[in-house]
Amino acid sequence: MDLNTLYRTVIMDNYKNPKNKGLTNRDDYHFVHLNNPSCGDEMNVEVKVENGIIKDIRQDGHGCSISMSSASVMSDLLIGKTVEEARKLITDFYGVVIGQTPEDEDALGEAIAYMGVRQFPARVKCATLAWKAIEKGLDEVSGDGRQ
Ligand code: ZN
Numbered sequence: 001m002d003l004n005t006l007y008r009t010v011i012m013d014n015y016k017n018p019k020n021k022g023l024t025n026r027d028d029y030h031f032v033h034l035n036n037p038s039c040g041d042e043m044n045v046e047v048k049v050e051n052g053i054i055k056d057i058r059q060d061g062h063g064c065s066i067s068m069s070s071a072s073v074m075s076d077l078l079i080g081k082t083v084e085e086a087r088k089l090i091t092d093f094y095g096v097v098i099g100q101t102p103e104d105e106d107a108l109g110e111a112i113a114y115m116g117v118r119q120f121p122a123r124v125k126c127a128t129l130a131w132k133a134i135e136k137g138l139d140e141v142s143g144d145g146r147q
Helices: 003-015 067-077 085-097 106-119 121-142
Strands: 031-035 041-050 053-062
Touching: 003 067, 003 106, 031 067, 031 121, 041 067, 041 085, 041 121, 053 067, 053 085, 053 106, 053 121, 067 121, 085 121, 106 121
Parallel strands: none
Antiparallel strands: 031 041, 041 053
């Protein structure tokens, strides 16, 4: 499958059937809201971290298919990872959307498809919105990566 086909497929699959969609509004989850005024995307993310491990991520919001699908992909990839592993994947993803090949492509799973967004620089903020939200959440929950 070429990159453009993969890009469209991953976006459509995750837009139509989003993973980890819907907030819990529970006290043991940390809530972050971010928006992307250039496109009108609104992103809500909840993260539950225990002993340095991401136990759960929930995501909800509204906006374009790129931002919404990316939130689904992000949540699916990062649940079960340590905070440290997640930070590395988030950094790698920021490279991917501007066309940089990460050291470990396989580690990014479906998220590698967002390399396709490099052709549309105006949409990079859509692709990274959920990742910025989870990054902020991890900063607020764990400070330097430890609890
Ligand atoms: Zn957007």
